[in-house]
Amino acid sequence: MKTCSYCQDTAFEDMEVCYGCLHPFEKRLELLPLLCDEQGDTVCLNVELAGVFAYKIHLLKTEGALLTVGKSSRNAIVIPREEIADHHLDIFFSQESLWAECKGRHKAFLDGMTLTGSHALQKGCKLTVGAAVITVV
Structure with a gap:
């Protein structure tokens, strides 16, 4: 399991986007x-x-x-x-x-x-x- 840095929801390791907020995991927002x-x-x-x-x-x-x-x-x-x-x-x-x-x-x-x-x-x-x-x- 991994945690979304945007909404703190948990997701399976193979997910590309968070189903809680639709934030793409590979996107580095701080950049x-x-x-x-x-x-x-x-x-x-x-x-x-x-x-x-x-x-x-x-x-x-x-x-x-x-x-x-x-x-x-x-x-x-x-x-x-x-x-x-x-x-x-x-x-x-x-x-x-x-x-x-x-x-x-x-x-x-x-x-x-x-x-x-x-x-x-x-x-x-x-x-x-x-x-x-x-x-x-």
């Missing part, structure tokens, strides 16, 4: 670039799980643009952990700013402080949801 190219019409978010860089997401700077975070596969950012709600967090663009709002009954943190209600995000802000860290770059 991916950590910074996004500067784009004038998007905001970039780096997503790390269990301390390993997983991927980056660009969110259009348009009113109503939305990213959802949670353990349900219907979310833009899926965190397959028990302590995460199905729909845990919204990250959205409104009033020319990027915002985060906790939706789950479990906690989320913004720069180490408990996130309650909606909060504006700045470059360098870190949202922590369970084992995931989402950084605005």
Whole structure:
């Protein structure tokens, strides 16, 4: 048996992808670039799980643009952990700013402080949801 570095699920040695999160075992996530190219019409978010860089997401700077975070596969950012709600967090663009709002009954943190209600995000802000860290770059 082997353990997925992304979601910590166990898998048989001959499996090429984790059935818990679909992470390919041969892919070395820590070698991916950590910074996004500067784009004038998007905001970039780096997503790390269990301390390993997983991927980056660009969110259009348009009113109503939305990213959802949670353990349900219907979310833009899926965190397959028990302590995460199905729909845990919204990250959205409104009033020319990027915002985060906790939706789950479990906690989320913004720069180490408990996130309650909606909060504006700045470059360098870190949202922590369970084992995931989402950084605005």
